[in-house]
Amino acid sequence: MKWKEQILNLRAYQPGKSIDEVKKQYQLDSIIKLASNENPYGHSPNVDHVLNEFDSSYMLYPDGNASSIREATALALDVDEKQLIFTNGTDELVQVISRAMLEQGKNTVMATPTFPQYKHAAIIEGAEVREVGLADGNHDLNKMLSEIDKDTAIVWVCSPNNPTGSYIPKDELIHFLERVPSDVLVVLDEAYFEYVTDPFDSLPLIEKFSNLVIMRTFSKIYGLASFRIGYGISTLKNIQALEPIRLPFNTNVLGQLAATAAISDQDFVNQCSKKNSDELEKYYSFCEENNLHYFPSEGNFILIDFQRDGDEVAEFLLSKGLIVRSGKSLGFPTSARITIGLEKQNEQVRSVLNEFILS
Structure with missing residues (x-):
């Protein structure tokens, strides 16, 4: 074979x-x-309500555009609906981004230890993986910058980082983004964003840095891990480039309903x-x-x-x-x-x- x-x-x-x-x-x-x-407190009561009211047929495909959750998420985040991409968990989004940008001859930079799927997806695509050790549990952003060259396609930044829980302060992140070449995609994984005690809103950074994609999920604080709904936020141009790569009907009908209800209960x-x-x-x-x-x-x-x-x-x-x-x-x-x-x-x-x- x-x-x-x-x-x-x-x-x-x-x-x-x-x-x-x-x-x-x-x-x-x-x-x-x-x-x-996983969230030990479960999920919002709103989720049970909408699922109990569901009366459509399971023989029909889900909405391939994820319209309901798209509208609700755009409203909650104050972004354009077309700035969003929805995937089967952020694991699929990692795959989509890697498939879009990585191949033999390209490289990708990431911290280590961090979320392992960044490396896993890069290896499948045949790209070189450049790992930079954490500094006392934190991303060593300066060393990560030093690993970027003309063949770098993606830099992965996990904040809060899994497994250390470290969070990158706003000034440090902006200073890093200012020095990353504009043709290198920076993926900011914010799966645990809602747990941060004193967070800054990273979404406005997309307007300043067109090479930024932010990943978030409904699997953690929203308590919907079994429904597998993740999403990305970026510029219209970046989302348009990524959309053809995700699988059609990749988010299921119950997951869309659950996530739509969950994000309304802050x-x-x-x-x-x-x-x-x-x-x-x-x-x-x-x-x-x-x-x-x-x-x-x-x-x-x-x-x-x-x-x-x-x-x-x-x-x-x-x-x-x-x-x-x-x-x-x-x-x-x-x-x-x-x-x-x-x-x-x-x-x-x-x-x-x-x-x-x-x-």
Whole structure:
């Protein structure tokens, strides 16, 4: 078979164990999943209302233009509807952008560790991947600039960064964008934007920097991960270039309905963000009391260094019915990334972690 040579060593995405798998393996009745940065508070009640009212036929294709969510999102963000592209999660948007711009002879620049799909998509397209190590959990923007040359097509910037939760301040981001060549696309991944405690509005930057694409999602704070709705915001010209590459009917009818309802309820979003910040502070105190290094996070997760094998940490928690993410697969081999759950869930995690620290 004439497979692309560059895909032969790629591994498919490995999701963590499901709740049912863990229940069966450890013979547990109750499992708490805090591994994938899902919203523990669920979704807006508005979503249940529209889904319960849905009475159309499932035999029909969804609206290929995603008109309802397009209109609602444009209104919420105060942008032109044609400045938006909707995809099957931001994973698909990463694929669309990579397919549009990357090929053999081109390169792409990104931080490491960061969201792994940037690298994965680039390898599939045969492009060179240039990774720049984080500086104390933060993007080293100056070093990333130094990696850009005439063959660079895309620079990926994840803010807040996954898995460290670091957020790039406005002045630093603008200074970076001012120095990136205008023919190099900068993709600003803001999947966790709504969790940032003191955010700046990045959308006006699109007017100043025509080479900027901003990615956001309904999978995180909106609590709609199972519906797979992500989106990008950019100039009309950039969106027009990307639209032919996405698959037709790539967002499903129920996902469009759910996202349209969700974005109209910003009170729910604000409440979730506030609760998340309050619970993060408790983790900070726990880490400081136990002399554990952590990265202050602007997401709904925290990366904690236990100075022990990350798989060992995750396995100990798993045996107690708590699913978290080992830092080994995230580039932090002695750490674990823990999604911020409900108050009682977080208390349980910290209690089990105390057991682990003393073991």
